[in-house]
Amino acid sequence: MTACATASAEAPRITAGPKIAALSCGKPVYLVVLLHAEGSCGQEVIDLALNWAPELPKADFLAAEAPFAGAAGARWFPGEGFSPDTISAGLTASAPLLDAFLDEMLAARRLPGDHLALVGFSQGAMLALDVGLRRAVPPAVIIAFGGALPEARDVGAPRTQPPVVFIHGENDAVVPVADMIATRDRLKALGLPAKSMRRPSLGHGVDDDGIIAAGSVLTASLVKPKAAGEHDDHHHDDHDHDH
Incomplete structure (x- = not known):
């Protein structure tokens, strides 16, 4: 595995990391942005997209690099730790950076905002949630691995309602599954289609079943958007799935 480069502390900004270009000919129709975990880098998450690219041949997969x-x-937040105050302050610092980065990446591909999908891991999941729920044009889907939002982080009354899918380890000691459930239920109370998949015996990480589930969600959200009033697919419902 390629070693991660150290983020620069001089002028914090989010940069484009490794990518997998659309497998089809012509310009991409969709953009999937991956936000790595703290202490990680884009190179360590872009390989996950190899599992998803064959079903999404018209999508560019891009791993962003934390600032x-x-x-x-590398970290998405300037402070260390996972306390609610640190997370809230970190989101305040990084959210504008990611919002501008996403606008830039979409503009470079001449894509509308609803042709975007966000996939985040740990801190990257928290940032994907915070930014994705506030964008003027909602992403097609937000997938959060091992992430949650602190209760104090007010998402307000979202102008848009992008679907949100949480994939979370039952034994996560960094971001407890109870925090994920609380975030999911808070989003549902605001009217968002938030769903979750809990992974038995998994800690703060990603497993094969979670990767497969994320691929199914991406394909359904980008390639086969549901018609109004159509039921959700069998992979997710209003309750947790322990596959």
């Missing part, structure tokens, strides 16, 4: 340097590597 801050931490003791353990």
Whole structure:
């Protein structure tokens, strides 16, 4: 595996990392942006897209690089730790950076905002949720691996209602599954189609079943959007799935 580069602390900004270009001919029709975990980098998540690209041949997959340097590597937030205050302050610092980055990446491909999907891991999942729920044009879907939003982080009354799917380890000791459930239920109370999949015996990480489920969600959200009033597919419902 390629080593991760250390983020620069001089002028924090989100940069484009490794990508997998659309497998079909012509310009991409969709953009899937992956936000890595803290201490990680784009190179460590872009390979996951190899599992999804064959079903989404018209999608560009792009791994973004976090803007801050931490003791353990690149971070999306300037502060260390996972306290609610640190997370809220980190989101305040990074959300405008990601929002501008997404606008730039979409404009470069001449794509509308609803042809975007966000897939985040840990801190990257928190940022994907916070930004994705506030964008003027909602992404097609937000997938959060091992992420949640602190209760104090007010998402307000969202102008848009993008579907949100949480994939979370039951044994996550960094972001407890109870925090994910609380976030999911808070979003549902605001009218968002938020669903979750819990992974038994999994800690703060990603497993094969979660990767497969995420691919199914991406394909259904980007390639086969549901008609109004159509039922959700059998992979997710209003309750957790423990596959």
